[in-house]
Amino acid sequence: MDKLIQLTRIGFGTTFSFYVKVHSFHWNVEGSDFYEYHKLFEEIYTEVYGAIDTYAENVRKLGGYIPTSYHNLSMLTKIQDEDRVPSKDEMIQELLQDSERIQIVLKKNYDAAEAAGEHGLSNFLAERMDNHRKHAWFLRASLKGSV
Numbered sequence: 001m002d003k004l005i006q007l008t009r010i011g012f013g014t015t016f017s018f019y020v021k022v023h024s025f026h027w028n029v030e031g032s033d034f035y036e037y038h039k040l041f042e043e044i045y046t047e048v049y050g051a052i053d054t055y056a057e058n059v060r061k062l063g064g065y066i067p068t069s070y071h072n073l074s075m076l077t078k079i080q081d082e083d084r085v086p087s088k089d090e091m092i093q094e095l096l097q098d099s100e101r102i103q104i105v106l107k108k109n110y111d112a113a114e115a116a117g118e119h120g121l122s123n124f125l126a127e128r129m130d131n132h133r134k135h136a137w138f139l140r141a142s143l144k145g146s147v
């Protein structure tokens, strides 16, 4: 398969699984400042969800297909699944690591898009990287003083 298509599918799958994780943390987070993190996670998953459809359509524009099963979708992701319900601080730490990992995945996708002259896609990815960088900042700032 074309390298750019595969990197775009990986970026899509990674973004999608990150969305699912953040939304589940929004539901599961607990603690004295529950509502603050319930809202922060909502802000992040809402922003990320807003990019899912465009990401998938970019895969299709290149001629690639979106996995039609949850199993195949999960094969694309570059972030680790979470099977537990972590503590609030663990959630923040984990989402921060994921946000940094996603930026690396997106940068690979961006470089391949630029090399192929796919500037519509690279513009989209530049914005995605910037948004994930902002999420990382919010998460990092939330951890200050707690670990």
Ligand SMILES: [Fe+2]
Binding pocket: 026, 042
């Ligand atoms: Fe909710």
